[in-house]
Amino acid sequence: MSSYDPRTGAALEAPPESTPDEVDDTVAAAVAAAEELAAASPGQRAGWLTAIADALSANIGILAEKADEETALGLPRLTGECGRAADTIRFYASVVREGGWLGATIDHGSPDLRRVNVSLGPVAVFGAGNFPFGFGVLGHDTATALAAGCPVVAKAHPAHPRLSVALAELAERALDEAAAPAGSLGLVGGFAAGSRLVGHPGIRAVAFTGSQRGGLALWRQAAERDDVIPVFAEMGTVNTAVVTPAAAGSFDENGFVASFTLGMGQFCTKPGLLLAPAGAGIPQRVAAALTDKSPQGWLLTEQIATTYREGVRGLEKVGGRVLTRTAAASGGWEAQPVVLAVTPAELRESPTLLDEVFGPVALVAEYANRAELDEVLEILPGSLATAVHAAEDDPDLPGLVERLSRTSGRVVVNGWPTGVAVGWAQQHGGPWPATTSPAHTSVGAAALQRFLRPVTFQNAPDAALPPPLRAANPWRIPRRVDGDGER
Amino acid sequence: MSSYDPRTGAALEAPPESTPDEVDDTVAAAVAAAEELAAASPGQRAGWLTAIADALSANIGILAEKADEETALGLPRLTGECGRAADTIRFYASVVREGGWLGATIDHGSPDLRRVNVSLGPVAVFGAGNFPFGFGVLGHDTATALAAGCPVVAKAHPAHPRLSVALAELAERALDEAAAPAGSLGLVGGFAAGSRLVGHPGIRAVAFTGSQRGGLALWRQAAERDDVIPVFAEMGTVNTAVVTPAAAGSFDENGFVASFTLGMGQFCTKPGLLLAPAGAGIPQRVAAALTDKSPQGWLLTEQIATTYREGVRGLEKVGGRVLTRTAAASGGWEAQPVVLAVTPAELRESPTLLDEVFGPVALVAEYANRAELDEVLEILPGSLATAVHAAEDDPDLPGLVERLSRTSGRVVVNGWPTGVAVGWAQQHGGPWPATTSPAHTSVGAAALQRFLRPVTFQNAPDAALPPPLRAANPWRIPRRVDGDGER
DSSP, X not given: OOEEETTTTEEEOOOOOOOHHHHXXXXXXXXXXXXXXXXXXXXXXXXXXXXXXXXXXXXXXXXHHHHHHHHOOOHHHHHHHHHHHHHHHHHHHHHHHHOGGGOOEEEOSSSOEEEEEEEOOOEXXXXXXXXTTTTSTTSHHHHHHHHTTOOEEEEOOTTOHHHHHHHHHHHHHHHHHTTOOTTSEEEEOSHHHHHHHHHXXXXXXXXXXXXXXXXXXXXXXXXXXXXXXXXXXXXXXXEEEEEOGGGTTTOOHHHHHHHHHGGGGOOTTOEEEEEEETTSOHHHHHHHHHHHHOXXXXXXXXXXXXXXHHHHHHHHHTTOEEEEEOOOOSSSSBOOOEEEEEXXXXXXXXXXXXXXXXXXXXXXXXXXXXXXXXXXXXXXXXEEEEEEEOOTTOTTHXXXXXXXXXTEEEEEESSOTTOOOOSTTOOOOOTTTTBSSSSOOSSSGGGGGGGEEEEEEESOOGGGSOGGGSTTOTTOOOOEETTEEOO | OOEEETTTTEEEOOOOOOOHHHHHHHHHHHHHHHXXXXXXXXXXXXXXHHXXXXXXXXXXXXXXXXXXXXXXXXXXXXXXXXXXXXXXXXXXXXXXXXXXXXXXXXXXXXXOEEEEEEEOOOEEEXXXXXXXXXXXXXXXXXXXXXXXXXXXEEEOOTTOHHHHHHHHHHHHXXXXXXXXXXXXXXXXXXXXHHHHHHHOTTOOEEEEESXXXXXXXXXXXXXXXXSOOOEEEEOOOOEEEEEOGGGTTTOOHHHHHXXXXXXXXXXXXXXXXXXXXXXXXXXXXXXXXXXXHOOOOBOSSHHHHHHHHHHHHHHHHTTOEEEEEOOOXXXXXXXXXXXXXXXXXXXXXXXXXXXXXXXXXXXXXXXXXXXXXHHHXXXXXXXXXXXXXXXXXXXXXXXXXXXXXXXXXXXXXXXXXXXXXXXXTOOXXXXXXXXXXXXXXXXXXXXXXXXXXXXXXXXXXXXXXXXXXXXXXXXXXXXXXXXXXXX
C-alpha cells in the first residue's frame, strides 16, 4: 500500500498489500470463528465490544497522532473522534445486551412457530477515509457486525493504511485477551485484496462507506456472485438545506459555513445546497461569512484533491458563479473553499449541479416563492439528510419537513446535518442513490439489522431451539409472544 | 392475454393486455393515491383491508369456481384457499392496528431524535400461479403493501388472468365503498405491461412470487434503473427433509408423498429431496406409498407441464433412477407423479440434481452415516424451508435443526414444509437463491417491513412530526423511548 502526509504530499512508510493467500487465510479464520460468535450470548458479545472500546480509550493520544499523520484532520478533531468511537462501541454493547435486535417472536398454537434473528456470517467492512475512527476499521460497521455475531474482515483504507493496521492490531489483542474466538476480526490491504474479499464465498455481507463510484462497484461485483450477498453501501449525495421566508432574517450564515467546511467539507452529511428565499441577501451573507472564516486545511488524498478541483470546475462550467473562493493551505493536498450561486432554473436544467462534490464547496440558490422551491425539491436525489431552518410557529415548517422526509433518511430542524448522534432513534441512510437500499442504517441501534436474518422454527422441542426462543428465556430478552409483549 | 382450461387445454376467453398508456395511467393513479395512503391512520388502513377481506368472504363460491376453470386445482382446495386469504387479510389488519411495524423510537436529549417507518410508495405485485388467492392479486404481497400504506399495481398472472381481473374489480369496489383513495389498487396485464411496470419511475418496490427465471429477470431489470428499487422475489429452490436414524422405523412415508404431490407438487415449499438413513427401506416405502396414492391432476400451464417433463428427464439423465412413476390424468396439462432414487455421491457430483423441478417429483437419497449426511447438507442451496423427522429425545435433533437453519428460512420438526401458517412468528423467505435478500419474508407480520423505510426527525417541533412520533401518541402505538418501552 501507499501512505502520504496530506500536508506535504510526502510518502510515509506503508504496510504491504495482502497476497491472495493472505486474503483467503483471513477469510478462512473468520469462517472458522463464525459459529462460535453466532452462538455467543449477548453478555459475551458485549464483553468483547467493551474490550475493544477500552483499548481505544486507553490509546486515544497515540492513535490520534497516527491518524493525523495520514489524514491531516488535526489532533483536536481526531482526539474527539477516537473518544466518540469508543463511546459508540459501548453503546452497541448496551444494545446487544438489551436483546431487542433478536426480534424473538413466539406463536403458541398449532403449529408452534418461533422466529429469531440469526447472524449472517463473515462481513467485509470497507471503511471511509473521512472518519478514520467513526467509519474506520473499528467504526460503526465493524462494531455492529460483531454485535450481530458476525466476524469481520476489514479492508485497510488507502487514506490511512498505517492507522488501519494499528487499529486492527489493537482490537485483535483486546479480543484475544477477552477470549473472543480467533478470527473474529481480520484486516486485509490493497485494491485487489478488497475485490477478492467481495467475491469470496466465505463472505456473507459487505458494509461500505465512501464514494458513489466505490460503493456501486462493490454492489455490482456482489450481484455477479453465484450466491449474491447484500452490499450495504452508504455513499451519500448532495444534502439540501432550506431556509423559510420567516427564518431568513435570523438565518445563521456562519453556522452554514462552519457546517459545509467542517473537516474541509469531507462529510457525507455536508449541506451542499442551500435553498434560501430571495431578497434577504443570503448568498451575500454566506459569501461574507466564508471570507471571514476562511478555513484552511488539506484533503485526505491526492485523488480527492484532484477530484475536488475538477468537481468545482464542473459546477462553474454548468452555471455556478463564484461568490467567494478563499485561500488554500500551502502544499500537499490543499483545497480552496468556495461557495457558488446558482438559480432554481439552472438546477432544473443542469442535473450535474446536483452531483456531490466532496470537499469544502456549497451551492446557494434563491427561490422566488414556494412554487419555485417545490420545483427544486421535486428533482432532488435521495440523500442521507436534509435540513430546514424555520422561525417559531413557522407555517411553512410542517409541510417542508414532510416534503423533505420523502427523499432523505433524516430531516434536521434548525440545525445542520453534519453531526450524527448515536442512539436508538438514529437513521443514517437514505433513498437511492444515497445508499444501496432504502431501509438500512449504518449508525444507531438498528444498524445491527443489516447483518441478521430471521429463521422460524416450527414445532421444535425446547432442547432444539436457540436460547432466545426457549421457554425459560435464559438470556432474559424482550420477546413478542402470541402477538403481545411477554410479561 | 390468453387463458386455458388445464384439464383440456381448451382456450377460454381472456381479458386484453394493457397498453403502455394504460400501464402509465394505472401507475399515475397509484402515485396520486400514495400520499393519502401513507398518511392514513392504522385504523383507516385496517378498515380498508377488512373491506377487501369481507368482499372475498362474501364471494368464495363464485371466486373458487372461477379459479378452478383456469387452474384445475379443484374446488375443495380453492374454496379453502380463498377463505384463508380473507382470514390472512384480517390478520394483517390486526397487525396494522397494533402499530409495532412503525418502529417508532424516540430519544429525548440533545439532539431530540425520533425515528419512524414511512411508506415506500407504489408497489408492483407479481403474484404466483400456484396460489391464485394466497399469492394472487389479493394475496400476501398486496395485503402487506396496503397495510404498509403503499398503493399496489398488480400484474394479472398468465395462469389465471380472468380470476385476476375478477379479484381486482372486487377489491377496487370494496376499497371505493370503504372510502380508500382512488388508485390504491390497480391491475395491468401482459408481459410487456409487467416489464413497463418494473421500469416505471412511479414504482418504488417490486414483490414477486414465482420461478427463479422470472424473479431474477425482474431483479436484474430493477438494478438497471436510474433509481434502483428493491425487488423482493420469493423464488424457492429444492427444500430438503432429513430423517434421523432413530426416526426411520416410524417414518411416515404417506405424509411425505402427500406433501410432495399436494397441489400436483406446485408448492414453493414442496419437499423435493428426502435424506433417509440407509437400511430402513425408506425409498421402497415411499415408492409403495406413491403407487397406492397415485394422485392425479393437472399442472397450471402448458409451459409448466413442458418444463416438468423436461426437468424429470434431466434428473434421470444425471443419475436419478425411477422408483415409481404413476399414471397421469388424461388430457390437458397432465403430469405423472414420480419419485427418484439418487445417492449422496451423485448429489455432490451433479449439482443439477439440486435444481428445483416444479411439479410432483421428489428425490430420495440414503445416507450411510452422519458424515455422509453432513456432506450433502454442505452443498444444499439456500431454501425457504427444511424439515427434520426425529424420534422423541432424538440425540441428532438439536444439531440437525441448527445445521438446517444455516441454509433455510424455516426449519420444521416432524412435519412437512408445505403448510405455511400466517402469524407473528412466520418466516417465508430464505438465503439466496431462494429469495433475493436474506432477510425478508413474504408471509407473516414482518412482511410489511419490505415496503417501509425509516426516517429520523431531529429537533422537529411536535406540530411538524408525523402522528406516531408526537408527544401525545395519538395512534396509541407501542414506542421505544430512551431505549426502553414506553409506559
